[in-house]
Amino acid sequence: MTAEQRILLVEDEELIGEMVKLNLEREGYVVDWVADGAKAAPTLAAHAYDLIILDVMLPNRTGFEIARDVRKAELDAPILMLTARSETDAKVQGLDSGADDYLTKPFELAELLARARALIRRAQGRRALPSTRAVKIGRYAVNLDTREAETNEGPVVLSEKEAALLELFAKHPGRTIPRADILEEVWGMDAAPTERTVDNFIVRLRRLFERDPETPRHILTVRATGYRFEP
Template structure:
């Protein structure tokens, strides 16, 4: 099996070298670039399976890089690195399309663990649901093809948004706490920071719900978490009543 490819984007040579060394020790193929603009040329030739992206970069910062990749429908998983520890900065990174966020200084072993978790979850996704398709009213999920359609139209989800939706589908009708979603979708504990779940739920609703103010599919269970429902089944039961 060919090693997974990781692109490291950081303008501090010492940090790039540290990350590169540890990732190669873990069996990854690694290449590094040192400014935001270089990302777009490198991904054409290197085709990374995941990007480690520093926030503060010359020419184009990490937010801009992340946003541009997503507007180009490039769904490569992104772990954003930053020296900023505020929750608002983490949320901003996720809002721009990052799948995960780590603050400096960080443990190289934890970075490797998070990379492995993301890649493991992605490779295992088609096996999580046996159905060839999952229908939830006007939403249809095709696990084998990793596709989602709403009203018959394809919807572009980031890898983490897709994993979250598929996990909700697997447990549809069940109330899931934010901590359960963290463990099930991110494959590790987020040290109590469950806001990452709320951010991804918000993004997912923006893409699949007709009305995000009164969502029909992903329902908030106050003080607990979320539940995925099928509104068409409710309508069917009502018609039989």
């Protein structure tokens, strides 16, 4: 890791903010910490970040709103969202807002550090890939270099994980990919998501690209196993 890798931490709980900042700095990262959601935008405008860690419940602006602003601005930094809410709806809302991963409070510090490393590593790897690469999904196409796509909801910029998941599917059309393999390929062994994480991402992708998300034709469920992609 280079000393120039920079992380924005947006967290209003002082003890958590201090703990996370201190330990990230011990790992060699440069960390900017703000405790007010309204201060995220000017901080993002001042620096380029390798990772953004967002709490959901913040003064003045929520983490969901900040994540949406980041994606609208086409910033490619991966987003790790922290939430005290373990309900699936809250996690799906975070992913829909543009987050690449989420962590439920209270969390183990080692897990947060592992997820931070994984997100940064994958973002750097994707930036190093040659252009231009695309994935065709029915009537739509996704530019894997910019992560831009026309969708059922209009033009969107996919998250790093969404694009990586589509790229994995595109490499293996017609093949059943077990959830465990998807977790290893997209999230990596040093992160600790669950198979439900994969399911949440699939729900989002179907809503964006399938004509009828309830009866998908391209991203198909293989019962008790995983998913199969049919372009």
